[in-house]
Amino acid sequence: MRSNRMGWGLLAPTLIILGIMGLLPFFYVLVVGFFDWNVVSATGKPIWTGANNFRRLVFDPNFLGAMSRTLLFTVTVVVSELVLGFVLAQALVKEFPGKSFFRTIHALPLMVAPIAVGATWRLMTVPGFGIAPYYLDRWFGIDYNIGRYAEHAFATTILMDVWHWTPFVTLTMLAGLSALPKEPMEQALVDGANRWQVLRHLTLPMMMPVIITTTFIRLMDALRVVDEVYLLTGGGPGDSTRFIGIHIWRVVMTWTDYGYGSAVSLLVYYFTLVLCWLLFIALTQIGRQQE
Amino acid sequence: MFRWNRVLGFVIVLSMLLTACAAPAAPAAPAAPAAEEAAAEEAAPAEAESWWAEAGAPYAGVTIRGISESTPPSRYSAEVLGQMFTEATGINVEFEVTSWDEMYNKPIRDMEANTGIYDFVYIEQDHIYSYLSRDFLTDISALLAEHPELQSPDFDFGKFTSFIDNFKQDGGIYGVPMEAFIKPYLYRADLFADPDIQAAFQEQYGYELAPATNHDQYRDIAEFFTAYGEENDLELWGTTVQGHTGHPSATYELVETILPTFGVYNWGINLDTWKACVENGGEMNSDKAKEGFAFWLDMLQYAPPEATSSTWDEVAATFAAGRAAQGWVYGENAAWIATDADRSVVIGNVGVANPPVAEGVIADAESGAGYIGYYDGGAFGIPYSSKNKEAALLWVQFIGQESVQADWAAAGARIVMESTFDDPLIVEIDQKVSGYYTLMREAGPLYRGAAPLPFHNTLRGNIDTFIWQALAGEIDAATALDGACVAAEETMLQLGYGE
Numbered sequence: 001m002r003s004n005r006m007g008w009g010l011l012a013p014t015l016i017i018l019g020i021m022g023l024l025p026f027f028y029v030l031v032v033g034f035f036d037w038n039v040v041s042a043t044g045k046p047i048w049t050g051a052n053n054f055r056r057l058v059f060d061p062n063f064l065g066a067m068s069r070t071l072l073f074t075v076t077v078v079v080s081e082l083v084l085g086f087v088l089a090q091a092l093v094k095e096f097p098g099k100s101f102f103r104t105i106h107a108l109p110l111m112v113a114p115i116a117v118g119a120t121w122r123l124m125t126v127p128g129f130g131i132a133p134y135y136l137d138r139w140f141g142i143d144y145n146i147g148r149y150a151e152h153a154f155a156t157t158i159l160m161d162v163w164h165w166t167p168f169v170t171l172t173m174l175a176g177l178s179a180l181p182k183e184p185m186e187q188a189l190v191d192g193a194n195r196w197q198v199l200r201h202l203t204l205p206m207m208m209p210v211i212i213t214t215t216f217i218r219l220m221d222a223l224r225v226v227d228e229v230y231l232l233t234g235g236g237p238g239d240s241t242r243f244i245g246i247h248i249w250r251v252v253m254t255w256t257d258y259g260y261g262s263a264v265s266l267l268v269y270y271f272t273l274v275l276c277w278l279l280f281i282a283l284t285q286i287g288r289q290q291e
Numbered sequence: 292m293f294r295w296n297r298v299l300g301f302v303i304v305l306s307m308l309l310t311a312c313a314a315p316a317a318p319a320a321p322a323a324p325a326a327e328e329a330a331a332e333e334a335a336p337a338e339a340e341s342w343w344a345e346a347g348a349p350y351a352g353v354t355i356r357g358i359s360e361s362t363p364p365s366r367y368s369a370e371v372l373g374q375m376f377t378e379a380t381g382i383n384v385e386f387e388v389t390s391w392d393e394m395y396n397k398p399i400r401d402m403e404a405n406t407g408i409y410d411f412v413y414i415e416q417d418h419i420y421s422y423l424s425r426d427f428l429t430d431i432s433a434l435l436a437e438h439p440e441l442q443s444p445d446f447d448f449g450k451f452t453s454f455i456d457n458f459k460q461d462g463g464i465y466g467v468p469m470e471a472f473i474k475p476y477l478y479r480a481d482l483f484a485d486p487d488i489q490a491a492f493q494e495q496y497g498y499e500l501a502p503a504t505n506h507d508q509y510r511d512i513a514e515f516f517t518a519y520g521e522e523n524d525l526e527l528w529g530t531t532v533q534g535h536t537g538h539p540s541a542t543y544e545l546v547e548t549i550l551p552t553f554g555v556y557n558w559g560i561n562l563d564t565w566k567a568c569v570e571n572g573g574e575m576n577s578d579k580a581k582e583g584f585a586f587w588l589d590m591l592q593y594a595p596p597e598a599t600s601s602t603w604d605e606v607a608a609t610f611a612a613g614r615a616a617q618g619w620v621y622g623e624n625a626a627w628i629a630t631d632a633d634r635s636v637v638i639g640n641v642g643v644a645n646p647p648v649a650e651g652v653i654a655d656a657e658s659g660a661g662y663i664g665y666y667d668g669g670a671f672g673i674p675y676s677s678k679n680k681e682a683a684l685l686w687v688q689f690i691g692q693e694s695v696q697a698d699w700a701a702a703g704a705r706i707v708m709e710s711t712f713d714d715p716l717i718v719e720i721d722q723k724v725s726g727y728y729t730l731m732r733e734a735g736p737l738y739r740g741a742a743p744l745p746f747h748n749t750l751r752g753n754i755d756t757f758i759w760q761a762l763a764g765e766i767d768a769a770t771a772l773d774g775a776c777v778a779a780e781e782t783m784l785q786l787g788y789g790e
Contacts, residue, residue, distance in 0.1 A: 039403050040746040040748070041785075042786060062756075126600050128595050128596040128597030145596060146600070147598070147601075148599045148762075150765070234538045235537045237537065237759060237760075238763045239759070240763075241537070242537075255749045
């Protein structure tokens with residue numbers, strides 16, 4: 001009984017901080033989501049509007065467009081980073097000259113703040129001055145302009161994210177691969193299995209917990225990307241790189257539509273949870289089948 | 292090897308420490324008053340100093356926090372005036388100089404939540420209506436009347452230009468102007484004066500090359516210099532375009548700079564009915580507006596490639612880099628483009644004029660029914676939520692003294708007092724900037740600030756996408772404005788206007 005009380009006592013500071021920093025804002029956003037509240041409206045006061053903000057979402061082309069773009073972006077970058085990261089980790093797990101140097105260089109983007117990544121990529125890609133449009137035009141005759149062509153801007157956001165976050169995937173995969181027992185692989189090779197069979201039937205199933213965790217982290221990060229993209233394109237041209245994070249920022253900050261912005265935030269939060277849950281089920285099923 | 296590493300490490304750490312400990316570069320000191328005036332005015336500064344010290348004594352050690360946009364005038368007030376104020380009064384100034392978006396977003400949230408983070412805020416002329424509609428600002432004139440002991444002898448609302456009228460409501464004054472400038476038409480005086488270029492232009496278009504006074508001339512000049520740049524392998528284009536396809540500056544360029552020159556004022560919004568579409572009495576999608584937007588989009592072909600990534604800052608940088616023959620450039624940049632050799636390659640070669648306009652616009656501007664361009668600027672105000680109103684009151688008076696205006700104007704091309712135009716320093720600089728200050732003084736009344744919309748940021752946010760899509764070539768001008776006017780009306784209706 002005494003130790004139980006002591007346990008709660010030790011936990012209390014954490015629970016209080018978690019409540020204040022996590023739960024309180026969440027419930028605040030939940031409540032605001034049921035109000036029509038715009039700071040520059042004729043009244044300026046919050047007006048109870050029931051589920052109207054949530055109903056608006058269903059028919060809002062800006063929201064739906066931002067959501068679908070975000071999904072496309074997320075799927076592309078997460079898959080690319082996982083594949084690239086795994087391949088690089090496989091290479092780095094072996095010994096070769098200059099391995100430490102390469103690993104350090106490869107991890108450098110991780111140390112750069114997203115806002116600085118966005119600014120740097122903007123400097124490299126800004127039409128007229130940037131190194132990328134200059135050489136793409138000079139060497140390949142490509143009129144690369146992220147301020148004008150939606151597809152150029154979208155592809156550049158993907159490249160930037162992959163450049164920034166692949167090292168994270170590589171490092172987590174490398175940690176996972178280094179921790180795997182060597183005996184099962186050696187036994188399989190002795191029994192005549194080729195490298196592909198070892199990878200498919202041993203390495204991948206044993207790496208599944210690491211893959212799932214890394215996928216979740218990157219998925220949630222990619223779904224709420226804001227600063228890098230905002231610095232690079234501002235969400236443009238038009239709305240071609242206006243991902244859901246930037247859309248929420250615009251609704252809340254620019255339009256000062258707090259009620260609707262809260263509703264969008266909640267739905268995106270719910271959507272992220274459901275997506276992670278579905279992914280978790282899918283990946284664990286695949287893992288079981290492989291076992 | 293090990294020893295060398297240690298020595299190298301020691302040197303690096305030592306150099307970092309020395310760098311960190313080094314005193315920051317002292318800001319440029321204001322120029323001394325002219326020698327002939329010095330004798331007569333010798334006693335005045337000492338008196339003023341003692342007044343500031345006395346008035347500031349009860350608040351010595353207090354820190355007032357403020358926020359402003361990162362512009363040359365704001366940076367001058369943060370780096371130079373802030374330090375001068377602290378030395379004079381003992382009141383510390385913590386000044387956040389940030390992006391345009393944050394300059395608006397942060398204070399409005401502070402005031403909405405009544406948190407009192409900021410003691411003074413930059414009020415862009417566009418934003419004053421939003422703030423006043425919610426009673427977010429302190430009436431400075433009333434606060435001064437309440438505290439006569441804090442009334443500086445060198446401060447007088449009557450000394451400001453008519454720009455201060457933007458910050459008045461119901462007899463109260465809610466902001467002390469800190470910057471004001473027109474957005475003129477800049478052109479490359481050296482290229483326009485080149486006899487060979489003049490002859491070639493005359494031959495091609497049948498009239499003399501001169502600063503454009505109407506849109507057809509502007510288009511001809513843009514086309515001519517773009518071709519001239521190509522033929523001579525120069526990094527030169529015919530015009531600037533502030534057309535960032537993901538930044539609010541593009542919409543502002545359209546509604547506040549381009550459309551007024553076509554006779555479409557107040558963003559095309561009917562301020563009596565709060566309607567934007569032609570069928571409801573607005574003008575946002577009128578033929579004139581569509582013609583104006585199409586003209587601007589057409590200019591993209593004569594603009595440098597960075598045009599669709601250019602905000603107000605990049606447009607100035609483009610002109611300063613000698614990459615455009617003409618363009619609309621915010622006046623705050625005019626001085627440094629024309630005089631700062633570290634940042635501009637066109638010093639001494641910048642011409643300034645009123646922008647080209649359609650027929651009838653000058654008459655509208657002279658009668659007060661319209662305007663030919665944007666009169667930009669802002670003031671420092673005191674939020675109602677400030678916890679140090681009295682100390683902030685001293686600060687806004689400090690920056691509103693006649694004695695600090697000339698150096699500030701030289702650093703940031705801003706003028707808010709009539710007397711500053713006659714200051715010898717400004718008269719001298721005026722010649723270097725091809726008469727920008729004279730133009731501002733004489734033609735200033737033809738320019739006007741933003742439309743009195745209490746919700747202009749929200750409204751703009753809802754029409755941005757249409758403008759950006761048109762700039763990216765996804766839709767044409769007419770489609771964009773038809774969509775924008777509907778979105779504008781929906782927004783206004785949602786905000787409780789125009790029902």
